[in-house]
Amino acid sequence: MDKRESVFYVYILRSIRNGKLYVGQTDNLDRRLSEHKEGRGGRFTRYQGPWKLVYSEPHANRVSAIERERFLKSIEGFHEKKRLSNNGA
Numbered sequence: 103m104d105k106r107e108s109v110f111y112v113y114i115l116r117s118i119r120n121g122k123l124y125v126g127q128t129d130n131l132d133r134r135l136s137e138h139k140e141g142r143g144g145r146f147t148r149y150q151g152p153w154k155l156v157y158s159e160p161h162a163n164r165v166s167a168i169e170r171e172r173f174l175k176s177i178e179g180f181h182e183k184k185r186l187s188n189n190g191a
Contacts, residue, residue: 110167112174114157114187117150123187124153125174127167131158157186 111131115124115138124147128134137143138153147153161167173179174186 110161110164111158112161112167112170113155113159114174114183115147115153116156116187118152118154120150122150123156123183124150125171125183127161127164127171129164157189 108129110127110129112125112127113131113134115126116122117124124138126134126143134143135153135155138147138151141148141151159170161170174183
């Protein structure tokens with residue numbers, strides 16, 4: 103697949119241990135979930151896991167995925183993040 107044809111994903115993880123949510127974006131959802139599971143997903147996810155994927159959505163390009171990720175991480179996107187994570191659980 104050509105890089106210009108790649109699908110990007112915004113995803114929400116829920117900590118099985120404490121219920122905290124994490125929002126991220128990637129061009130390879132399976133690989134990224136494996137990284138989180140193995141403790142290589144970043145400091146926050148390393149110490150809050152294990153994690154369960156509760157929501158994901160495809161995007162046509164990285165810019166769109168990054169914009170959506172930023173929105174869901176913002177104060178304005180807080181309620182939508184909660185709604186999506188509860189509907190996907």
